[in-house]
Amino acid sequence: MNSNKIKIIFVLPNLLPGGAERVFSYLAQNIDAKKFNATLLIMGYSKDASYKIENITTVFLEKPRVLNGIPALYQYIRKNKPNILVSAVGHLNTVTAYMSFMFPKTKFISREVTVLSLDESFFKTKKFDLLGFLSNRRFNSFDKIICQSQDMLDDIKNSYKVSEDKMIVINNPITDGFNLKNQIAINTPIQYITVGRLSREKGIDRILKILTKLNFPFHYTIIGDGVEKDNLFSLIDQYGLKDKITHINFTKDVAIYLSKSDFFLQGSYFEGFPNCLIESCAVGTPVIAFKAPGGTKEIIEDGINGFLVENEEHFLEKLTAQHKWDPIEVRESVYTKFNKNLILQQYEDLFLNILKQ
Template sequence: MNNKFNYRKKVLFVLPTLTAGGAQRVISFVAQNIDNKKFESTLLIIGSKKDAAYKIEKTPVIYLDKDRVLNAIPALFLFLLKHRPHIVLSSISHLNTIMGIMSLFFLKTKFIIREASVVSFMSKFGSKHKNSNKLHSFLPHLSYKFINIIVCQSRDMADDFMNIYKINKNKIVIINNPITQNYPVKKETNSNTGITRYITVGRLSKEKGHKRILRILSKLKFPFHYTIIGDGPYKEEVFAAIDKYNLNEKITYIPFTSEVSKYIALNDYFLQGSYVEGFPNTALESCLVGTPVIAFNVPGGTKEIITHKENGYLAESEEYFLKCLTSSSTFIPTKISESVKFKFSKNKIIDQYETLFSKITP
């Protein structure tokens, strides 16, 4: 090995899977883009390569081929024992909990977890099994006390995390999600067909608020079309709402596409109905291509992306959301894109992670 690499700090990034998802995209992106002259990056995946939705080319990837995080504990422990990384960064709550407990056995390793949601609000949309919730609540409270640093994606997330887990604020670091790919900015904001086009991209789950978007759209008095991209456990309820509001002829449904930015650019507005958001990557992507976002002002990172009337609207109620849909305001795609380009740029966010890694280890 070249001598200039001998001093590199070993950073292990751990994820349950590499399936399509915000945490997977961001963590794999950071793992591949930190300075390889300063850091030796490795990506460790609990699941299997066959499930991977992301192509990793710039850092080694190791798959444990386990179907559950719980089943991977022995293999994960042995991996840490063998490789002794200087830093371990994990994401997704159940894995973070395990890493907190495991940190007790590796006192020379610094453990960082990346929180992916505003926990207290997301819990309202989670399991209804009380015993399960009590167990899931107890374990993080215990294990997170042993974690060195918690990375939160937004100020709301950080405040919520400190409030729930009583973590010292000195352990909390706020790092927004980066722009992981540059997309061309569209040239036009409005359709020439006389039909206003709306789009939502995201998992079909209760907290994403698809049903309230459909309810609001049903009140529009002008021609429109609404594209929904995504899949998930709430699919039947979403389609039942489409039937209820007689919107079948106005809806295009796409379960999955690798061309999200292309579809967003073809629409006039990106609609976000979420009741809570960790850090909405698709809203950021929409701004990047120049499509304004209409979203509810909810806990999470939405308001750190959307500046009211600059790159979209933040609605406090369904009535105001409807008013935004009928607004005659004109947004300029290039200005929308510029509003997020530097703030969430690759260089800026990667630099924040590198600064954290350098600071946490001698």
């Protein structure tokens, strides 16, 4: 190993299916190997890995939960002495924040994944949450905080009183394998798709409600799993949509399904930075999405690669609108802003600059 390389550890809770897991592991694998000696450290089990990791040292701590892995994480950092440690996902970021005091020679960076104050209020309970209490006070422990969208940065700044100098906005990249589709004509029946975690904030229930009002043939594919799965299937039965919906828990062929679809539908009440939207646009499939805090409005250019809507009535109106889409234009709208070379360079610049501080 070249001793002049910057030693950097990327830490994730697990490699289960998810946007944060896929993008973060992609960054770790594709960072410039001439400058960085990167390791991907996973708190969870190797048997749960949904993504193939190549050309990078990957270590699984084989722990059932992040909290169970704290001693092993501490020992790994102590033994390997990285120049930089980057963690992602809130509860793991809380752990690394408080661990940073033990390693003053290592730069600690967090990558946030949601508009946190909205996430907290959406899932708020009356019980005292110690982890939540500690989480809200973690930010100033980091040397830098990566926000996926400007809304996320503004939220941390205003809700948690963090200096803007401590934060930086770096959007997610379009990862490999999302190629421009060949078809231009709309399918019959029209094909809709949603990809994402089946949880309340994703708003799939309001998409189902809107679809009941359509008076033309359609098919809706939902790819994802989560705690709301049973509730959503109850709604599907209640609305009489069972014959018009296909559900897939997980697939590595997301790009193929996106290419075969006419529109991506997003019902989210808030987002961090929805990877599925840039991936849909990358293959040339436009998006219909609710205006919501987070990265959605940084991706969607109204009438160019999709529609941003205000409410359910507006959503229904756009579902029935006659609009000619150009798949090449849809694709270029995201590639100019989110191509992998651009985003990787932003990460590398951050890592190089933080060591100068």
